Amino acid sequence: MFIVLAEGGGLLDTAVEIGRTFGWKAPYFIAQVINFVLVLFVLKKFAFGPIQGILEKRQARIAEGEEKLVSIEAKLAESEKANAILIEKANDDAKRLIAEAKEGAAALAEQKSQEAVTQAQTIIAKAQEAAAAERAQMTAELKQEFGRLVVATTSQVSGKVLTDDDQARINQEALASVQN
Numbered sequence: 623m624f625i626v627l628a629e630g631g632g633l634l635d636t637a638v639e640i641g642r643t644f645g646w647k648a649p650y651f652i653a654q655v656i657n658f659v660l661v662l663f664v665l666k667k668f669a670f671g672p673i674q675g676i677l678e679k680r681q682a683r684i685a686e687g688e689e690k691l692v693s694i695e696a697k698l699a700e701s702e703k704a705n706a707i708l709i710e711k712a713n714d715d716a717k718r719l720i721a722e723a724k725e726g727a728a729a730l731a732e733q734k735s736q737e738a739v740t741q742a743q744t745i746i747a748k749a750q751e752a753a754a755a756e757r758a759q760m761t762a763e764l765k766q767e768f769g770r771l772v773v774a775t776t777s778q779v780s781g782k783v784l785t786d787d788d789q790a791r792i793n794q795e796a797l798a799s800v801q802n
Contacts, residue, residue: 769793 640646773789 765793765797768796772796 769789769792772792776792
């Protein structure tokens with residue numbers, strides 16, 4: 623359906639001709655436009671408006687959630703740094719305590735070693751004193767026994783009974799000869 627425009631006809635005549643071809647009527651067209659505007663208004667007010675409000679709220683919540691996520695990630699990073707610092711400090715403290723314990727143990731071992739040496743020296747000194755005392759006692763007993771044997775031998779050889787002065791003099795002479 624091609625409409626041929628007459629050379630003398632204007633644009634308005636062409637529009638009227640097209641309107642007749644398609645069955646266009648102005649009152650129906652205006653009513654359709656008003657219906658379209660009313661439907662558009664009702665949809666915007668009761669359908670698109672609430673849906674857009676819900677979408678905007680969701681977008682706001684998503685944006686807020688993203689901000690909270692960024693904040694939480696920052697706090698988590700700070701917390702991890704703080705934990706790393708605390709762990710490092712705890713490790714340093716543990717190393718220091720171990721070193722102090724080793725030093726304390728070495729000092730205690732040295733002290734106990736010195737005490738053991740001192741006790742050993744004390745025991746040796748007491749043993750030496752006891753041995754010297756025992757030696758002195760044995761020497762005294764030996765001298766006494768030696769003197770008694772000399773007196774007994776002399777009295778048997780000479781055949782006479784010796785007096786106390788004789789016994790003392792013989793003991794002295796015998797001891798002097800043994801000691802030299």
